[in-house]
Amino acid sequence: MxxxxxxxxxxxxxxxxxxWLVNQLADRYRVQIDLTEEKRYTISDAxxxxxxxxxxxxxxEVFLAGELPSNFERFQKSIGEMLDQFVxxxxxxxxxxxxxPSQATNMQARNQYYQSLIDKGIQPTNLNYKNADGxxxxxxxxxxxxxxxxxxxxxxxxxKGNSAAGPEGILNQSIEGLEYELASSIAQLVDGGxxxxxxxxxxxxxxxxxxxxxxxxxxxxxDLFNVSLNGRNELTGYDAVVIGKPTxxxxxxxxxxxxxxxxxxxxLIYFIDALSVNMDSAAGxxxxxxxxxxxxxxxxxxxxxxxxxxxxxxxxxxxxxxVAGNMGNQPQIQxxxxxxxxxxxxxSKHPSVRNLDAILGRFISEIDTVKAEGITKIPLxxxxxxxxVLGPPVRVAFNDLRDExxxxxxxxxxxxxxxxxxGKFTSLYANRLVPPGFDKASFIDKGQKGKVIVIGxxxxxxxxxxxxxEEPLGLGVEPFTxxxxxxxxxxxxxxxxxxxESGLIETRxxxxxxxxxxxxxxxxxxxxxxxxxxxxxxxxxxxxxxxxWYLRKSKYVKQ
Numbered sequence: 083m084x085x086x087x088x089x090x091x092x093x094x095x096x097x098x099x100x101x102w103l104v105n106q107l108a109d110r111y112r113v114q115i116d117l118t119e120e121k122r123y124t125i126s127d128a129x130x131x132x133x134x135x136x137x138x139x140x141x142x143e144v145f146l147a148g149e150l151p152s153n154f155e156r157f158q159k160s161i162g163e164m165l166d167q168f169v170x171x172x173x174x175x176x177x178x179x180x181x182x183p184s185q186a187t188n189m190q191a192r193n194q195y196y197q198s199l200i201d202k203g204i205q206p207t208n209l210n211y212k213n214a215d216g217x218x219x220x221x222x223x224x225x226x227x228x229x230x231x232x233x234x235x236x237x238x239x240x241x242k243g244n245s246a247a248g249p250e251g252i253l254n255q256s257i258e259g260l261e262y263e264l265a266s267s268i269a270q271l272v273d274g275g276x277x278x279x280x281x282x283x284x285x286x287x288x289x290x291x292x293x294x295x296x297x298x299x300x301x302x303x304x305d306l307f308n309v310s311l312n313g314r315n316e317l318t319g320y321d322a323v324v325i326g327k328p329t330x331x332x333x334x335x336x337x338x339x340x341x342x343x344x345x346x347x348x349x350l351i352y353f354i355d356a357l358s359v360n361m362d363s364a365a366g367x368x369x370x371x372x373x374x375x376x377x378x379x380x381x382x383x384x385x386x387x388x389x390x391x392x393x394x395x396x397x398x399x400x401x402x403x404x405v406a407g408n409m410g411n412q413p414q415i416q417x418x419x420x421x422x423x424x425x426x427x428x429x430s431k432h433p434s435v436r437n438l439d440a441i442l443g444r445f446i447s448e449i450d451t452v453k454a455e456g457i458t459k460i461p462l463x464x465x466x467x468x469x470x471v472l473g474p475p476v477r478v479a480f481n482d483l484r485d486e487x488x489x490x491x492x493x494x495x496x497x498x499x500x501x502x503x504x505g506k507f508t509s510l511y512a513n514r515l516v517p518p519g520f521d522k523a524s525f526i527d528k529g530q531k532g533k534v535i536v537i538g539x540x541x542x543x544x545x546x547x548x549x550x551x552e553e554p555l556g557l558g559v560e561p562f563t564x565x566x567x568x569x570x571x572x573x574x575x576x577x578x579x580x581x582x583e584s585g586l587i588e589t590r591x592x593x594x595x596x597x598x599x600x601x602x603x604x605x606x607x608x609x610x611x612x613x614x615x616x617x618x619x620x621x622x623x624x625x626x627x628x629x630x631w632y633l634r635k636s637k638y639v640k641q
Contacts, residue, residue, distance in 0.1 A: 125164075125167050125168075125171065125261055125265075125589075126261065126585070126586075126588065126589045127585070128265075128584045128585040128586045128588065128589065129168075129171070129261055129265045129586065129589060130171050131584065132265055132268060132269055132272075132584065132586065133168055133171040133172035133175065133176065133265075133268070134171065134172065134173070135272075136172050136175040136176075136268075136272070138175070138231055138232065139175050139176075139177055139231070140172075140175060140176055140177070140229055140230070140231045140268055140271065141177050141178070141229070141230045141231070142165060142176065142177070142178035142179075142227050142228070142229055142264070143178070143179055143181055143227060143228045143230075144158075144161055144162075144165075144178060144179070144180045144181065144226075144227040144240075145180075145181050145182075145183050145199060145204060145223075145224035145225070145226060145227065145228075146158050146161065146180060146223065146224070146225050146226075146240075147180040147181055147182035148182035148184060148185065149213070149219075149221075150209075150223070151209070151211035151212075153249070153250065153253055154209070154223070154225075154253070156253070156257075157225070157240075157241075157253050157256060157257060158180070160257045160260060161227075161240065161260060162178075162180070164260045164261060164264060165178045165264070168264065168265075178227075183195055183196060183199060183223075183224050184221065184222070196222065196224075199224050199226075202228060202235065202237055203237030203239070203302075204224050204226040204227075204228065204237050204239065205224070205226065205239050205241075206222050206223065206224050207222075207223050207224075207225055207241055208220065208221075208222055209221045209222070209223050225239070225240050225241035225256075226238055226239040226240050226241070227240060227264065227267070229264075229267040229268060229271050230271070231271050231272070234271050235271075236267045236268075236270045236271045237267070238263045238264055238266075238267040239263070240256055240259075240260060240263055240264075241253075241256050242255065242256055242259055242263070242437065242439065242571070243255030243256050243259075243437050243439065244427055244429070244437055244438060244439050244440070245427075245439055245440060246427045246440070255437035258437060258590075259437060259590060261589045262586065262587070262589040262590045265586055265589060266578070266586060269584070269586060270303060276305065277303075277304045277305065277321045277322075277581045278304070278305045278307060278319065278320045278321050279300055279304045279305065279306050279307070279320065279321065279322050279323075279324060279577060279581075280307050280309040280317070280320040280322070280323045280324065281293075281296075281297075281300075281306060281307065281308055281309065281324050281326065282309055282310075282311060282323065282324065282325045282326070282328075282340075283308045283309065283310050284310055284311070284312060284330075285328035285329065285330045285331070285332060285376065286327075286328055286329030286330040287325070287326050287327055287328050287329070288326065288327055288540075288543075288544050289308075291545075291547060291554045292544050292545065292554075293326070293543060293544060293545065294545060294554035295545035295554060295555065295556045295557030295558075295559075295570070296326070296543045296544070296545065296557055296573065298556075298557075299556075299557055299570045299573055299574060300573065300574075300577065302574075303574060303577075303578075304321075304577065304581070307320070309323075311332075311335075311336040311339050311340070312336070314339055315519075315520075316339065316342070316343075317339040317340065317342070317343040317348075318343070318346070320343075320348070321349065321580070321581040322348075322349040322350075322351060322577060322580040322581050323340065323343060323348060323349070323350050323351070324351045324353070324543075325340070325350070325351070325352050325353070325354075325378075326353045326540060326543045326544075327353055327354070327355055327540025327541065327543070327544060328354075328374070328376045328378070328540075329355070329358065329374050329376070330375075330376070331375050331376055331377040332376060332377045332378055333377075333517075334377075334517040335517045335518075335519065335520075337377065337378070337381055337510065338511060338516060338517045338520060340381070341381065341509050341510050341511060342509070342525070342526060344385075344507055344529055344532045344534065345507065345509055345526035345527075345528075345529030345530070345532075346526065346529065346530060347529065347530035347531060347532050348532055349532060349533045349534075349580040349581065350532070350533075350534045350535070351534075351535045351537075351576060351577075351580065352378070352382065352534070352535070352536045352537065353537050353539065353540045353541075353542055353543050354376070354378070354382075354389045354447075354536065354537065354538060354539075354540055355374055355445065355447070355539065355540035355541070356373060356374065356389045356390065356391045356392070356447040356538065357371035357372065357373055357374065357391055357392075357393065357445065357447065357476060358371060358372050358373070358374050359371040359372075359445060359476075359478050361478075364478050364479055364480050367479055367481070368477050368478050368479020368480070368481065368482065369477070369478055369479070370475050370476065370477055370478075371393065371445075371474075371475075371476040371477075371478060373391050373474075380510065381510050382536060383452055384454070384507075384508065384509075384510045385454060385457070385503055385507055385534050386451055386452060386453075386454030386457045386459055386501075386503050386534075387449050387450065387451055387452065387459070387501050387503065387536050388449065388450045388451075388452055389447050389448075389449055389536065389538050390447055390448045390449070390450060390473075390538075391447070391473075391474050391476075392447055392448055392471050392472055392473045392474065392476065393422060393445055393446070393447060393471070393472045393476050393478075394424065394446055394447065394448050394465055394469050394470075394471055394494075394497045394499065395421035395422060395424070395469060395470040395471070395472060395492065396421050396424035396425070396465045396466055396468065396469050396492070397421060397466060397468035397469075397487050397489050397492050398424060398425050398427065398465075398466040398468065399419055399420055399421040399422070399423050399424050399425055399487075400419075400420060400423035400424075400425055400442055400444075400560060400565075401417040401418060401419055401420055401423075401560075401562070401563060402417070402418060402420035402422075402423065403415045403416070403417055403418075403562055404416055404418055404480050417562060417563070418480070419487050421470070421487060421492075422444070422445050422478065423442065423443065423444050423445075424442075424443045424446055424465055424466075424469075424499075425440050425441075425442055425443075425567070426440060426441050426442075426443055426446075426463050426464075426465065426499070427439075427440045427466070428463070428464040428465060428466055428496060429462065429463060429464070430460065430461050430462055430463075430464075432460055432462055432502065433579065433587050433588050433589075433590035434462065434502070434575045434576050434578070434579040434587065434590070435462050435463065435500075435572070435575065435576075436590050437590070438568055438571060438572060438575065439567070439568035439571065440567055440568060441463075441542065441558065441567050441568050441569050441572050442542075442558055442560065442567040442569060443499065443539045443541070443542060444539065444541040444542075445539065445541065446465075446499050446538050446539040447499065447538040447539070448471060448497045448498065448499060448538060449498055449499060449500070449501055449536060449538045451501065454503070454505075454507070454508070455508065456505045456506050456507075456508075457503050457504065457505040457507065458503070458504045458505055459501055459502075459503055460501065460502040460503075460504070461498045461500070461501055461502075462500040462501060462502050462535070462576075463498070463499050463500030463537070464496045464497065464498050464499070465496050465497045465499060466496065467495055467496050468489045468492040468493075469492050469494045469495065469496065469497055470491065470492045470493070470494055471494045471497065499537065499538040499539065500535070500536070500537045500538065501535070501536050502533065502534075502535050503533070503534040503535075503536070504531070504532075504533050504534075505531060505532075506528060506529055506530065506531050506532075507528075507529045507532055507534070508527065508528055508529070509525075509526060509527045509528070509529065511525065511527070512527040512528070513527075533579075533580055535576055535580070542569055542572070542573075543557070543569075543573060545557050545558075545559070546559065546560070546561040547561065548561060549561055549562065556570065557569045557570045557573065558570055575587075575590075
């Protein structure tokens with residue numbers, strides 16, 4: 083064997099061994115560099131910390147496979163990429179697979195499998211699209227995943243977004259929320275829902291069937307306790323406290339307990355109705371809404387907000403049934419747009435409400451901010467720009483709204499109906515006598531850092547009853563049209579934000595930019611680029627061949 087052949091064989095062997103070694107190192111030590119502007123492939127420190135803390139494997143089964151339109155293929159790819167990141171950061175503690183739920187042997191087995199997924203909390207979506215041949219297709223898909231560890235299972239619904247953004251916008255918002263949805267399912271699986279939420283009873287707040295939906299959704303992730311303030315000496319041991327739609331006054335002692343809970347770094351959520359209205363009296367000339375006397379106005383004012391005694395009417399609204407006439411002895415029911423029931427879709431960029439779908443409000447009031455030193459005030463929920471504010475005395479009458487709603491009559495602009503307050507709050511009882519029965523020595527006048535959320539609608543946490551069965555409906559389900567709003571998700575999101583100590587909720591701030599092609603420019607320059615793509619490779623190959631031929635010819639001429 084000649085020396086030249088030995089060198090060629092040796093060089094080939096070195097190349098093969100180098101490639102094998104690089105592959106082994108790449109498989110053992112995965113390294114990637116995220117060059118995207120929005121850091122699309124970089125997960126947050128909170129998620130990394132969660133993944134590195136896993137001491138047992140977590141399995142994800144993603145129910146999104148099979149034939150899908152191109153936009154859902156992009157969604158599927160994004161889920162896989164995010165889970166690949168989880169695999170890397172968890173040192174292979176995360177395992178996953180994609181499953182097509184429609185691949186059952188027969189229709190009965192497929193329907194049983196579908197129902198089992200629904201029972202586990204994976205929500206289906208009916209998908210209409212055109213296949214590659216241009217045929218119209220309809221398919222029931224389950225764009226979610228089931229996380230499991232040992233005997234525990236937690237569902238993660240991954241298709242979430244604001245319906246006002248349209249189909250492509252919802253998909254993009256869902257991609258933005260993938261890290262949070264997947265990571266929070268792991269956190270819930272590992273943590274076991276140990277956070278404690280207190281719901282303050284009494285004061286006319288709804289209970290029993292009226293908050294069955296609220297209780298169900300909170301218990302899906304947290305421990306929930308009914309707490310009476312009557313006879314207590316302190317309010318401690320809870321990660322968040324919810325005060326929902328009180329209609330009767332709080333005593334000074336009860337307000338003091340709530341105040342001192344906040345001063346110790348607690349988290350308060352108020353769902354407040356400023357006015358009371360009897361809908362049974364809204365026919366004909368209508369009725370007048372009267373203020374609720376809850377004795378909470380001074381407390382909220384001290385913390386930095388005021389819930390106004392008004393109603394905000396919105397063109398973007400739900401519906402309400404009214405009697406339009408009679409046929410024989412049977413009343414004829416007609417659904418009319420009811421601007422007193424605003425459909426809220428205008429949310430801030432705060433992670434607790436970002437990309438949230440529409441939530442349904444009922445008789446909602448505007449919230450103003452007032453001076454509170456050291457407190458950051460963040461608007462969470464706004465109405466649409468097409469509003470009308472009714473100040474006191476507020477008259478509510480069906481007759482006023484039988485005509486078609488016209489935006490030109492709703493000119494008061496967007497109004498804020500939900501605020502987040504953060505900082506070190508000053509006690510309502512600073513420079514005042516504490517209520518009788520409490521020790522002044524234990525009084526805190528300037529608190530630790532805490533959080534307060536105030537929503538100008540107490541009905542957001544109240545569910546309706548089914549008109550036919552009298553059974554409680556889910557939170558955010560409209561009883562007559564059965565439209566489902568995102569009230570459940572809103573409640574879970576704000577509770578997550580209030581009790582989250584890891585910073586995981588901040589991952590909902592992730593932004594993935596869509597960079598669509600200019601459709602007009604594509605149409606105008608289509609032929610040019612087709613020719614370039616067709617001819618350029620051929621010309622390039624001929625050019626390289628010509629250069630090699632010329633160099634070889636020059637070499638032989640010199641010899």
